[in-house]
Amino acid sequence: MTETTFQCGLEAVLAILGGKWKPLIVYHLAGGSKRTGQLRRLVTNVSEKMLIQHLKELTDDGVIRRIDFQKVPPHVEYELTDFGRSLTCLLAPLCEWGTLHSDKVAAIVKKREQPAKVA
Numbered sequence: 001m002t003e004t005t006f007q008c009g010l011e012a013v014l015a016i017l018g019g020k021w022k023p024l025i026v027y028h029l030a031g032g033s034k035r036t037g038q039l040r041r042l043v044t045n046v047s048e049k050m051l052i053q054h055l056k057e058l059t060d061d062g063v064i065r066r067i068d069f070q071k072v073p074p075h076v077e078y079e080l081t082d083f084g085r086s087l088t089c090l091l092a093p094l095c096e097w098g099t100l101h102s103d104k105v106a107a108i109v110k111k112r113e114q115p116a117k118v119a
Helices: 009-017 022-029 036-042 048-060 082-100 102-113
Strands: 064-068 076-080
Touching: 009 022, 009 082, 022 036, 022 048, 022 064, 022 076, 022 082, 036 048, 036 076, 048 064, 076 082, 082 102
Parallel strands: none
Antiparallel strands: 064 076
């Protein structure tokens, strides 16, 4: 097996939080444990398939913990591990940056979504 090396710390972060939805899942779990349905409502526009896939990957990576209460009907919650809580320190400045620049980012996203003009 080859050893994984990262050229910079950001590569290591992206190896864990890469993907559109993982940072949002971690962000929402920072406020406490959540059930799958709660996360589905909080992480808007995520498909059921992607939510479940990202929850499994984050669990496998040790970022979150899946708690199965062994009840009928099923009751499962997710919460951050200590390793996962350490990532929330990274997300706070990103949230601040996003809030500060939300108008500019919205304009960029809108521009991207416009169809290309034919010359």
